[in-house]
Amino acid sequence: xxxxxxxLMITPYxxxxxxxxxxxxxxxxxxxxxxxxxITLICFSxxxxxxxxxxxxxxxxxxxxxxKTWDLKKVxxxxxxxxxxxxxxxxxDDFRKAIQKEIDTxxxxxxxxxxxxxxxxxxxxNIPVVLVDLTIEYAVYQHYVESLSGWKxxxxxxxxxxxxxxxxxxxxxxxNTHTVVAFGLEDQKIISSLTGRRDIQYFQNGVDQKYIxxxxxxxxSDKPSILFGVxxxxxxxxxxxxELILDKYWPQIKSKIPDCExxxxxxxxxxxxxxxxxxxxxxxxxxxDGQKYDPQYYYxxxxxxxxxMGSGGGTRNKFLEGMAFGLPVITNPQGGMGSIxxxxxxxxxxxxxxxxxxxxxxxxxDSKFRxxxxxxxxxxxxxxxxxxxxxxxxxxxxxNITKK
Numbered sequence: 001x002x003x004x005x006x007x008l009m010i011t012p013y014x015x016x017x018x019x020x021x022x023x024x025x026x027x028x029x030x031x032x033x034x035x036x037x038x039i040t041l042i043c044f045s046x047x048x049x050x051x052x053x054x055x056x057x058x059x060x061x062x063x064x065x066x067x068k069t070w071d072l073k074k075v076x077x078x079x080x081x082x083x084x085x086x087x088x089x090x091x092x093d094d095f096r097k098a099i100q101k102e103i104d105t106x107x108x109x110x111x112x113x114x115x116x117x118x119x120x121x122x123x124x125x126n127i128p129v130v131l132v133d134l135t136i137e138y139a140v141y142q143h144y145v146e147s148l149s150g151w152k153x154x155x156x157x158x159x160x161x162x163x164x165x166x167x168x169x170x171x172x173x174x175x176n177t178h179t180v181v182a183f184g185l186e187d188q189k190i191i192s193s194l195t196g197r198r199d200i201q202y203f204q205n206g207v208d209q210k211y212i213x214x215x216x217x218x219x220x221s222d223k224p225s226i227l228f229g230v231x232x233x234x235x236x237x238x239x240x241x242x243e244l245i246l247d248k249y250w251p252q253i254k255s256k257i258p259d260c261e262x263x264x265x266x267x268x269x270x271x272x273x274x275x276x277x278x279x280x281x282x283x284x285x286x287x288x289d290g291q292k293y294d295p296q297y298y299y300x301x302x303x304x305x306x307x308x309m310g311s312g313g314g315t316r317n318k319f320l321e322g323m324a325f326g327l328p329v330i331t332n333p334q335g336g337m338g339s340i341x342x343x344x345x346x347x348x349x350x351x352x353x354x355x356x357x358x359x360x361x362x363x364x365x366d367s368k369f370r371x372x373x374x375x376x377x378x379x380x381x382x383x384x385x386x387x388x389x390x391x392x393x394x395x396x397x398x399x400n401i402t403k404k
Contacts, residue, residue, distance in 0.1 A: 004038045005109040005402055008102055008127075011043045012090055012118050014063065016050025020232040020267070021317040022134045023050075025183070025387075026114050028208055029132075030057045032391035037398070040106065042098050044090065044118070062102070064095045084165035086137060087117045096121045103127065109402045116173045128178040128401050132203060132394075136187055138167035143310065144236055171195060179401060181394065184316075184339030201397050205316065205339060206387040211296075211324040218300040224257050224364040226250075227302035227327070229265030230286045230295035231318055233272045240310040241335070242273060249308070252357045254280070257364055265298045299325040303370065304363045308356055309335025316340060320385055323348065323377035328363050328370055330356060340385065347376045 015026035027050075030039060034057040041058045044066040054061060067074075069089055078085045100123050102108075111129045113119055116137070122129060145159045174180050174195045181201040182188035188202045228245055231238040242264055254260055264273050264283045277283040286295050299305075305322040308331055316338040319329050323340075329348040331337065342348045349359050363370050 002036070004036060005398055006107060007033070007037045007039050007398075008099070008106075008108045008111045009039050009041045010099065010111065010113040010118050010122065011041065012115050014043050014045045014048070014050045014054070015041075015114075016053060020235070022115070024317055025134060025205065027054070028387040029114075029391060029394065030054065031208075032388045033395065034058070036395055040102060040108075042095070042102065044092070044095065062098050064092060064098055066090075066092075078162070082165065083120070083169060084162045086141070086166060087120060087169055090117045091120055096123065099123065110398060116170050119173050119177070130179045130181060130397065130401070131173060131177040132181040132183065133170075133174070133187065133191070134183045136170070136190060138163060138170050139190075140236070141166055147240070147310065174200075179397065181397065186336075186338060202339075203394055204385070204390040205320065206385040206390045207317075207320045207324045207381060208387050211321055212382050212386060214296060214325065216300060218297050220303065221261065221301050223259050223261050224304075225261040225263060225302045226253070226304050226306050226360065226364070227263045227265065227298055227322070228305070228307060229263065229269070229318060230298055230321070231266035233266050233268040237309055237335075238266065239272055241307055244308050244310065245306060246273075246276060248353075249306070249356055249360065250281075253360050253364075256357075256361050260364065263298055263302060265295070295321065296325070299327055302327060304360060305329045306331075306356075306360060307335060308332040308353065319348070320381060324381040324385075326374035326378040328373040328377065330359055330363065332356065340380075342377075342380065346373070347380045348373065 009030065011026050013023055015030055016023050017027055033039060039058045040060040041054065042062045042064065045063050046066050048063060051061060074088050078088045081088055083091065099121055103123065103125055108127050111122065111127050112132065113122065113129060114132050114134060116131060116133055119131065142163050145156060145163055148156060171194050174191050179201060180191060181203050182191050183203050183205060185202060188200050192198060192200045228242050233239055250262055262281045264281065265286045267285060269283050270285055273283050286298065299322055305318065305327045307318060319337060319340060322329055331350055332353055333350060337348060337350060344350055351359055363373065
């Protein structure tokens with residue numbers, strides 16, 4: 001019997017099958033790491049939703065209650081702190097004590113931390129720490145500040161200070177953590193260039209096997225249908241993309257294909273975009289698979305996944321999952337396909353903004369072209385992008401650390 005490694009895993013949320021790319025990726029990491037590793041999970045949360053799904057994979061789960069994000073004390077603390085607001089939000093004496101107690105009482109082979117911002121809570125230790133950075137946070141925040149308009153532009157000088165703090169500390173942990181794992185080749189190159197490290201590891205994101213093996217449960221819509229989703233609309237890039245579709249692309253596509261429908265699907269979608277709901281624009285919440293609003297329904301029901309982005313970043317889970325169901329994907333170079341290695345116009349379409357309407361109309365009106373792109377996408381994901389395969393790479397990183 002192979003002896004399992006003992007892993008202390010730290011996450012800034014409960015890993016769960018919600019429509020947040022980070023939470024889903026953390027959940028699947030735990031699921032596929034569990035056969036070869038005994039996992040103790042310490043995480044922040046305001047509730048315990050999703051914990052029962054994790055118990056079968058974790059030896060122990062410790063939840064530290066997280067307070068409100070927008071708290072006046074935290075804002076004031078940030079003003080006088082070397083840390084940015086994002087990090088201040090996750091600095092916690094209770095969290096630090098929980099980690100210290102586990103380190104003092106248990107013997108771990110390594111510590112795995114998803115995202116850099118809980119890192120200040122990890123005490124000095126001889127246990128190797130593996131930082132898996134799911135996205136480059138400072139770049140996301142920088143794009144947000146750059147995009148501010150109206151009266152919010154007045155806040156830019158203050159927010160730029162926070163951007164600089166964020167970049168400093170994110171880079172600090174990239175430089176000083178034992179092992180850093182980037183979530184994709186693009187991020188790996190950026191982290192290497194900023195730190196001078198040539199040992200930055202790379203994690204290949206993917207989809208759960210159930211998406212690859214999923215039976216057809218829902219027939220395609222009778223009408224040409226565009227999906228944006230399935231996504232968490234609290235993520236700024238997702239809202240930005242939906243706004244771009246509604247303002248710029250949807251009116252042009254609708255004028256060329258009058259019976260076309262648009263699906264805006266994801267967690268909190270009605271909160272942000274409910275006002276646009278109509279006979280042709282369907283806005284709906286989507287939650288975990290098997291819940292009332294099952295993401296698989298929308299992937300199987302739609303004809304096209306359209307997601308032009310204002311900037312990069314994120315896990316690209318919506319692309320991976322859509323492609324796994326044979327759904328053609330169209331995006332722009334700003335969003336890109338991340339670490340998904342496609343042949344353009346064969347597995348998916350990455351095109352300039354000026355060509356998005358033309359290519360969307362072609363997908364929606366040319367059934368042979370639509371089927372070719374969808375079939376090629378599905379084969380690519382099946383052959384190259386299972387999450388289980390990606391986690392094998394992470395297990396190899398663990399093995400290389402612990403055998404030294």
